[in-house]
Amino acid sequence: MPVIRASEIGSYLYCRRAWRYRKDGIESENKAELAAGTELHRRHGRKTLSALLLRTFGLILLLAAILLLVGFCTAQIL
Numbered sequence: 001m002p003v004i005r006a007s008e009i010g011s012y013l014y015c016r017r018a019w020r021y022r023k024d025g026i027e028s029e030n031k032a033e034l035a036a037g038t039e040l041h042r043r044h045g046r047k048t049l050s051a052l053l054l055r056t057f058g059l060i061l062l063l064a065a066i067l068l069l070v071g072f073c074t075a076q077i078l
Helices: 006-014 016-024 031-077
Strands: none
Touching: 006 016
16 A cells, blocks of 8 residues: 655645646646746745844844833933
């Protein structure tokens, strides 16, 4: 009995015809479009990671500013 992987089930549920073609070893005719889509997803992933890093950096800067403000106010009171 062949092993069925989760990604194979996902492929089948997404498009049964594409799953069958892949199972039968039939090559895709739109390789340029597939490559363009892969590159688009790669760029989107990089932008998403960049946005996450910038947001994290911004939150760290905000926390540092709050701590400096608290320290300054404390120094003014004492």
